[in-house]
Amino acid sequence: MAAEQKRVAMTGNEAVAHGMRQIDPDVVAAYPITPQTDIVQFFASFVSNGQVKTELATVESEHSAMSATVGASMAGARAMTATSSQGLALMWEILHITSSYRAPIVMPVVNRALSGPINIHCDHSDTMGSLTTGWIQIYAESAQEAYDNLIQAVRIAEHPDVLLPVMVCQDGFITSHGIENLNLLPDEVVKEFVGEYKPEHYLLNLENPITVGPLALQDSYTEVKYQQAKAMENAKQVILDIAAEYEKISGRKYGLFEAYKMEDAERAIVVLSSTAGTAKAVVDNLRAKGEKVGLLKPRVLRPFPAKELVDALSSVQAIAIMDRAETFSTAGGQLFVEIRSAFYESDKRPLMKNYIFGLGGRDTTTREISRVYADLAAALEKGRVDELITHLDVRE
Amino acid sequence: MATLKELSRVPEVLAPGHRMCAGCGAPIVVRQVLRGAKAPVVVANATGCLEVSTTIYPYTSWNSPFIHVAFENASASLSGVEAAYQSFKRQGKITDEIKFVAFGGDGGTYDIGLQSLSGAMERGHDMVYVCYDNGAYMNTGIQRSSATPMGADTTTTPVGSEMPGKPHKRKNLTKIMMAHEIPYVAQVSPSHWNDLYQKAEKAFAVKGPAFINALAPCPRGWRHDAADTIQMTKLAVDTCFWPLFEVVDGKVRVTYKPRNKKPVVEFLKAQGRFRHLFRPGNEGIIEQIQAEVDREWEELLALERLGQEQAAE
Structure with a gap:
């Protein structure tokens, strides 16, 4: 008790x-x-x-x-x-x-x-x-x-x-x-x-x-x-x-990650820490409009729960993986490359896109998160991801 | 005063069979210092010759608990061990009297470990820090450190057509430690074993931090015969290149004053690392080294007098 x-x-x-x-x-x-x-x-x-x-x-x-x-x-x-x-x-x-x-x-x-x-x-x-x-x-x-x-x-x-x-x-x-x-x-x-x-x-x-x-x-x-x-x-x-x-x-439940409204989700965001709270608000908002969106918030990054994450994301059609750190690999942020690599063993191939966001405390609000879900919808419609890595909310 | 016979009966903490070079000053310093502990010790060691040559897994030469973490942090690591000891003592989990001692070479003390040492001393941890000063990064192959004497030939101050060895004078670390106003600071030499032993005894006995700077020749780097190690340290003391003194509560006491102060060339000419200084044209460097030794020696004597005058007032 x-x-x-x-x-x-x-x-x-x-x-x-x-x-x-x-x-x-x-x-x-x-x-x-x-x-x-x-x-x-x-x-x-x-x-x-x-x-x-x-x-x-x-x-x-x-x-x-x-x-x-x-x-x-x-x-x-x-x-x-x-x-x-x-x-x-x-x-x-x-x-x-x-x-x-x-x-x-x-x-x-x-x-x-x-x-x-x-x-x-x-x-x-x-x-x-x-x-x-x-x-x-x-x-x-x-x-x-x-x-x-x-x-x-x-x-x-x-x-x-x-x-x-x-x-x-x-x-x-x-x-x-x-x-x-x-x-x-x-x-x-x-x-x-x-x-x-x-x-x-x-x-x-x-x-x-x-x-x-x-x-x-x-x-x-x-x-x-x-x-x-x-x-x-x-x-x-x-x-x-x-x-x-x-x-x-x-009375509080913890796992290797938290899956939020993922049961029937077609589009999902993967994001760590406080931004997940913002994303939950967006999920609720979009769900109220009938959109099948969900959120996956990794809790444990080391050890990396590769298999468990793939299982949790397998039924999703499009995933946005959001990294709050630039790694300069030019091939995607850390979370992105690790999750993407984990999918190599799976026969599921959801569309996957990487966002680099929130650097140096740049505010990431429900507006930016909503845009990410909209991007995923557009990608699904096209059947492909045009831009693999997006720096969210950047002045170019 | 102890006799050699008495000291030889003190159980060894550093076991024989380690892989230090013949004639290395470091293990001599370690064994002489640890005889003064009078209680079980926990030894910390900065990365360096002493560490790599005494703890090659799966072997260890240490009969006491021993910890090595990295190069620049022997003081910080040991301060954590000592903090654990204080915590356990307060909680009643430990009742044994345990002493804490860190050994670092001059690279790990004068240079990369100076901040860590300064912090640990200022925080007042009950520990002894011993620098075995061989005057260069000997473990990586005789590169200059801030303890390297002026004019010395090292692999990063190689004697060339334009450069006659190290152009800078050495840092006075013992003076820096004096400025920390810790309970006990001393400079020692293995040649004067009883002086060293007594200072080690005092360093371990005081409550709070103590610092000992020990001259420790490296036959490879200094280029002298392995059999002449103790002779080198004796020359260093007799030329006042390495004065023996202690500082208790800010009062300097010079513990050995050579009856006939020898010229520093006696020390320099005995070592291959200074050979080039005796070539024509380099006389000025020797004069500079002598002037520096004289100045530091006179200053030390003046500091001693000052302390005596203050005590008399």
Whole structure:
């Protein structure tokens, strides 16, 4: 039975900070960056007021934030940090090391465009740039989802079949600074759900001294990477199992993605995070006019649920995949190329079109989303896609 | 004061059989420093010779817990380990007394790791950072670092028809660490093993961060016989190229003053990396190096006097 929950009005950042308070990690090491900053600010006040047992290391850069978090995690601590954009980019070197050391670190990431030009607003160029780092990535549409994902992420990361770090992503400013109504679980329910972290091997265990981070050359590096890939494969089922457990305490259901009005949809948009909320409004609007449209919002990008996404999209005739990051491949955004590639194994060949949108916080409203559904209708009528990649709402 | 016999009975943290070169100063420094810990240690290491030669998977030379994360972040990584320790202690999950020590070469300390080191020291983590300074990026093949002495021949400051080795003087890292006003800062040399041991003991004993800069010759890079390593460090100390001192609560104490300060050429001529300085036309460089050594030595003595005067007031 779901626990009785407190209805609160909070920003995404505040909700995540409260999630961190409830998780009560042993160590947090962090550095300020817009729009993540107030997660750590809120959390620092919990430390100052003795509401958590956490040792807070206010380090001198994100590179050191990730390094200290890895150090703490290998020492046996439940360790967290949080970042955005340039901060994530500065961590990049250590992101790979974190996952290869199998450090189950949970990191809220507040998505923000990467420089340059410098820009503080939302797009997904930061986390898209770290898809190959061996981290699990979970995206949230709302503050509620960011909070729920954070709490589940602890269990996913620390699961013995997984032992991988997790990024819990929400959209900068749109979600991180927008106030919404959400439900917080009681502290003791979260405490019980996440349990105590008990690593098998850790540095501070003097009985069994370990060497962390040895040099692994041609004879063992491949095996380390293979084990990471297997763990990432295992994560898919673990994510679903933890979601089922979480549903029991929260009443909220999570999967690898959310399918919205997809049952009989002929046209669909695939889009991450907050824009999915806007798209749902458009779907409702068009459905009221009798148009068969739907929306698919991926929640988990690593591991990539290729087969599940194809199954969910197979009955659709035309799909618009919307990427909130430019990759400069000139062959489509990250989400587009991965979903399109996943369809290679399918005998279904829906029309597929890519939109690059919302860069550097460019507003994407119901008007733009409506245009995308209209484009799909036109493509269906013609039986083909004329322009494979469209930069939405761009001045040429 | 300890006797060599006593020190030889302290259990080794760094086991024999590692793959450091014969005559390398780094493992000597590590073994001498760790004798001063007097408690179990967790060792962190920056990427470098020491790390790649002591932890080739599936082997390890470390009898203590050991962590290496990357090149520039030994201080930050260890500060995370220490933070976990403080958290566990507060929660009553750990009662053991554990010491924390990071080792980094001059590349990983003077250059790429300086920010991480500065941050960890400022935050007051209870840890000792030891730089083993061999004066260049020896692991990648003798490239110049900001610790490389002026005039040295390295693979990125090669002696050529127009360039007589490294044109810049070395950075004074120990002075930078003094400016952090941490509880303990010292400069040591393996030649003066008892001085080194006592300083290590103090560094581990203080509450909060301590920094030790240790001269650690690299026979490959310095171009001297592997058997002459300790002799090189002795010459460095006796010429005041590498003064031995400590700084406690801002007060400098020079722990060894050579009775007869030798000219710096004694140190330079013993090493192949300075051979070209003795060719006609390069006399000015040697004079410059000597002037720099003299200036730094006099300044150090003046700082020591200043501390004594303040104490007397």
